[in-house]
Amino acid sequence: MPAAASDVVAPTWGLGDAVAGLAVGLVAGGLAGAIASGITGKVDGLPVTIAGLVGLWVGLAGVPLLAARRKGSGSVVEDFGMRLEPRSDIGLGIAVGLAGQFFVVRVIVDLFQSFAHDVDVAQQTKNVTGNPHGLGLVILAPFLVLGAPVVEELFFRGLVLRSLARRGGPVLAVLGSSVLFGLVHFQTGMGAASDAALMCAIGAFGMLLALLAVRTGRLGPGLIAHATFNAITVIALATAH
């Protein structure tokens, strides 16, 4: 028998779960990376990169899954819009992914370069991926093109965006989730202007993804856009060696 309207319980997950997911992810990612580093005897490299990613994803994916099960409908499709409508989402996602990589990021970096001539974010890909080639790139590619989009869309445009939207509406949700997306990807070591340019560029791309999620009410287009964005980097790495 279908549930009556009065039987449907509104989800009770919210920003507290988002904070918990981020905290668990950062701690688990740091621990996993440190363990991999201890085993391999190196501070970077493919095993450390993958261990750090998997640890981070324990929090970013685990907490939304747990929140949906314990505080929501039990389904991330229902609670966070984790669904794909291939006919409309694939084309839209690819277009936004291409625009993000070749227009949004470039415009932001160019803007920073007009103030500081030494802005150079080329090191970012090496820092994030460990600059793999050959078999290493084949192993890492699914993490970048499939894993990161699924996990990060579920967390940032699912749990975080919808929690913020319930508190303050769609504008706060888009802005807040984009700023957090940029901050989480912040890294130092390229110089202050380059670090800031990179954070703003990623935040701007996060804003595109958030707008897609708000506009369509699902994560499908953002998933494809995120996957396209990272696929371009994988292709660039593959052709650079």
Place this chain on the structure above:
Amino acid sequence: MDHNSACSHPGCGGVVATKLTYDYAGRTVWLVDPGVTIEHGMGLCQAHAATFRPPVGWVLEDERLPTIPRQPPIAV
């Protein structure tokens, strides 16, 4: 220092994108593409080549071929 492999700017070591050579008597500095062979001088990365300024009283001759700046993709 090998001006073909790494940027000569102290503490940098970035990939050489430009070579710099000079004529002390003529007070002239040339910036050339990394593929050009020079007898003496240094290599500079993209960032340090962009901010290079010759000493006061010297002439800078930029002989690099114009290139379209290429922003490498990033991963998120």
